[in-house]
Amino acid sequence: MNKKFITYSVAVIIVFMMTFGAPLEAANAAQPATLKVGSSGPDVPDLQYRLKTMGYFNTDVTTYFGTKTLESLKRFQKEYGLAADGVAGTQTWDTLKKVSANQKELDLLAKIIYAEARGESYKGQVAVGAVVMNRLSASGFPDSIRGVIEQPRAFTAVADGQYKLTPDKTAYQAAQDAVKGYDPTNGALYYFNPEIATSDWIWSRKQTVKIGRHIFAV
Secondary structure, eight states: OOHHHHHHHHHHHHHHHHHHHHHHHHHHTOOOOOBOTTOBSTHHHHHHHHHHHTTSOOSOOOSBOOHHHHHHHHHHHHHTTSOOSSOBOHHHHHHHHHHOOOHHHHHHHHHHHHHHHTTSOHHHHHHHHHHHHHHHHSTTSOSSHHHHHTSTTSOHHHHHTGGGSOOOHHHHHHHHHHHTTOOTTSSOSEEEOTTTOOOHHHHHSOEEEEETTEEEEO
16 A cells, blocks of 8 residues: 555544544533433433432433423432422532432442452342442542442452453342442441451451441441
8 A cells, every 4th residue: 555645544534533532522521411391312311310220210211301300300409408499400410420320330330249249148239339339429539430440459359350240130239229328338438358358457447337248447
């Protein structure tokens, strides 16, 4: 192939990436739209699914913001100290993302629960999910479920590959309960197996409860 043609082609690709790459990245990273009664589009099912995982929205997820979505959203806003205006604006979205999960995030939560605690009781599995949700709401941790789970050295199962295993139905149920606020750890941000833990730091944390093989701490 002609070298001049290759050089020209590469230049065209670079110009295309410079011209369109940033806007595309910005669009992908954009905040969800402000939603209210009558709104439609891809952010509506995200909103409904998050409300559904928390027990506020009890019907099928759609792409339309109707009266059922309005009622569900207003209940959520009221219980979380927000203006109960039924409008999903920036503050509502920010709060919702710290205490809920969409479908992809629920998948990730079920995966880490299964990887870290599949040999534990149901309560022990929910406890692992609760730690993820507690970190999501706490300062000093990533602000997304994926970020919390995949933070370097945060969870052993991510590092050793068990995170890639397919979670079972119990792990998904545990994930849903953790998202709904069931927290048997009493607000724990960490947990460890005392039989294999070698870190002096983790032993220095205030312990909240022991469930199965794990000690939970803040």
